[in-house]
Amino acid sequence: MITKHSAKSSSKWLNKVQWDEHGLVPVIAQQTGTNDVLMFAWMNRDALEKTVELGEAVYWSRSRKKLWHKGEQSGHIQKVLDIRLDCDSDVVLLKVEQVDDIACHTGRHSCFFQQLNVAEAEWQAVEPVLTDPEAVGK
Template identity: 65%
Template sequence: MSESWLNKVNWTHDGLVPVVVQEAGTGQMLMFAWMDREALRLTEETGHAVYWSRSRKKLWHKGEESGHVQLVKEIRLDCDEDVLLLTVEQIGGIACHTGRHSCFFQKLENRQWISDQPVLKDPEEIYRHE
């Protein structure tokens, strides 16, 4: 099957595209990440979110350590063809490595950042390394 659909994306000079991740059903923004061509191809092929980790310089299968995988319901490309929107079902209800539902848990109030989401699970419990 042709992968010419990947050529429609306006990739950055380093071969990445920003990805906004939204929860199916609630519409809540869960997280922001990056994808390279392989990550997008694998996401489309498997139905599970795969990202590119800029810090680790490798593919990152969401939930590979935590079990909090994202089942992809829809992939959209914006009008400039340089940003993706993934609509996902967040398994386990935790998208953030801090143990919160969403990575966007800090809200600006009176010039101060306030955390308005509880930690649902201690990250030490999520990311146990044996």
């Protein structure tokens, strides 16, 4: 697990991130051990700093226009074990331990549960619902 500490002590590492024109960077959350891709989200500087500070994933909600501590309502937090930056410094990868194995607000393990069935020309859900989506929230 990343060591919890005040990320504000040095902004040098934050300045390396290539933030987009809205001050955001795309983030992929990946389950440690299995390497399952759990979800895609966005972070701003505050979200990335808070993630390091807490050792838990904090994202920027574009729809709500505020910080979103993953699992704050559902309890399905993401414990951050490792943070990586891609070769262009414009995508962040979080290696996480997903509490209760549910990352998606649909009650599934991963947000990537729809698979293209080329023969039928349609998307099909291929992952089971693990818990009532009403209990998960966003």
